[in-house]
Amino acid sequence: MATRRIGIIMNGVTGRMGMNQHLIRSIIAIREQGGVKLPDGDVLMPDPILVGRNAQKIEALARAHGITRWSTDLESCLRNQEDEIYFDAQTTKQRYESVSAAIRAGKHIYCEKPTATDTQEALALAVQARQAGIKHGVVQDKLFLPGLLKLKRVIDSGFFGRILSVRGEFGYWVFEGDWQPGQRPSWNYRQEDGGGIIVDMVCHWRYVLANLFGEVQALSCLGATHIPERVDEQGQPYASTADDAAYATFELAGGIIAHFNSSWCVRVYRDELLSIQVDGTHGSAVAGLRECKVQSRVNTPKAVWNPDIPNPIDFYANWQDVPDNAIFENAFKVQWEMFLKHVACDTPFPWDLLAGARGVQVAELGLRSWQERRWVDVPDLAAELS
Template identity: 70%
Template sequence: MTIHNLGIIMNGVTGRMGTNQHLIRSILAIRKQGGVKLDNGDVLMPDPILVGRQEQKLRTLAAEHGLEKWSTDLDACLADRDYSIYFDAQTTLLRAESIKKAIAAGKHIYCEKPTAASLEESLELARLAKRAGVKNGVVQDKLFLPGLLKLKRLVDSGFFGRILSVRMEFGYWVFEGDWGVPAQRPSWNYRKEDGGGIIVDMFAHWRYVLDNLFGEVKSVACLGATHIPARVDESGRPYAATADDAAYAIFELEGGIVVQANSSWTTRVNRDDLLTVHVDGTEGSAVAGLRGCKSQHRINTPKPVWNPDIPNPHDFLGQWEEVPDNRPFDNAFKVQWEMFLKHVAVDAPFPWDLLEGAKGTQLAELGLQAWAERRTLDVPKLEA
């Protein structure tokens, strides 16, 4: 057995998502398990260096997890041949410039989404990476959630028959920061000038979820809203919320599938999970959350009759059957990290490249445009 070290420049991992999902639950978890095993018995071992702008945060994070390598000098790290992969989890407005530098340095690219603040820049990154011949990938974590993997199993088995419609509900109440209750999300999420907004944030997710589970998105209609116009930031200072905190969209997919997608940071949850995906087909229906999935086949579908004059005789929620796990499920971010490391090392398949990431930016831009113009827009095909 040979251990192959893969040096990874991890930029922006002092943030909540970067620390928890990418560093602790992915890269450090892979190291703890002994690396990623290849078919020939060899092992890929990630070797991270933490990069960012704030020295104290980097020093503290590295010390907490027994890491010695960290730096505030991105250019020096990109010049180091021991690091072949560049990962970016910075805020959206900072991401593209750093990725361009990494591509120019010949690094393989793995990054969070949105990949850039505009479709033009997202496509530029995809084209630069293609011309440079570097491997590249974008985080598409929700595809690897247990609930959506179970839902994909139902789709692939033909359980639904012809899929008619999908209803997606995402969100929760993000506290305004007053009343002595800190907000669960950073304040830049609510400032348009800093790259914030739920359409920019979540439509990148909805694009890859819909494309990969049900069919390519063909059109979009969207109404956004800024329901909470003022919030309090991390320092206790009030600020104006200039970005949308809720979006109500209708997507049409290939095959005529209609998708209703509500995304909100201003809703209180009365459903099984923070994200639920309800699919209706001619032969059956299913509702998936982050980890669970319930189904109801045509032969088990009850026959309710509308009668508001009597108490409801049906236990509708109890009439659904849980889709079993049937196998263990690992952390969604970690699973995709392992796939990307194999892609870099042995050219294993990895279809979620920077062009796929640009599709998410495209849908967000079209959603914002559809809202502004109050009309439905077609979604053109993209090419790198």
């Protein structure tokens, strides 16, 4: 058994998601477990170099986690032939130029979503990557959440019969920043900085729906800016120019109807921050981030509408937990390991930059639907990739 080094340029890991999920809980966790075991018995050990604009922040982050390599010069990092992978977790507006430069440098690409601010740029990245002959992947972390992995198991078992509809509720109250600091960065609420919940979350719902139920064929979306003013990290008030809530309905291949409410202006009265209900002819399921419950048709109570008497049915009583039956690791770490093996030994990894472009496309069409107040069809981007 040999240990094989793989160099990774990690750009944008001083931000919340890049630092916590990608650096600490993924790459550092992989290093601490002794690397990624490959099919031939060798072990792949990631060797990251952290890249950022703020030297003080990036050096402190590297030192805190025992990482010896860091830089503020992306161009010089891309020239280093010993680092094979470029990873991008910057804000969306910065992503296109950096990823394009990494493709030109011959790096394999792994990046956060949205992959760009519009469909044209996102598709251009997919075309550039294909022409360069590099491997490329996009973060699709929700697919590897324990609750959704259990839901996928239920789907594959045939439990639902014919699936009719999907209902998703996502969100929580993000404090405005005046009397309590906000839990999300202020750029999320400025359209000019690439913010907005439609751009952020509809990309997620597209890949969840496509991988579990069917490709999105059409959509109708209504956005809203419920909180018109917030306070930034320096304590300064600013106008919220981006949407902080979205109410979207999707028509999927096979006739399934899906609806997702996404909001940073909702107080949570459910088990988890994300809840997805699936209803089929033979049964239903409710999945969250970690749990999944099912109700078959033989366990379905016979509800009758009668508001004149107290409700006689405990609607929670006839649902059953889907057991773990597995050890679930961090969703970002699972996908990182898959991508590293994809680069090292060409194991499958279907979530490429074209999948990322499809997410951007659906989000962009959601914005158009809101602006034009109508249903919008979703063309297939694959034909434009050649």
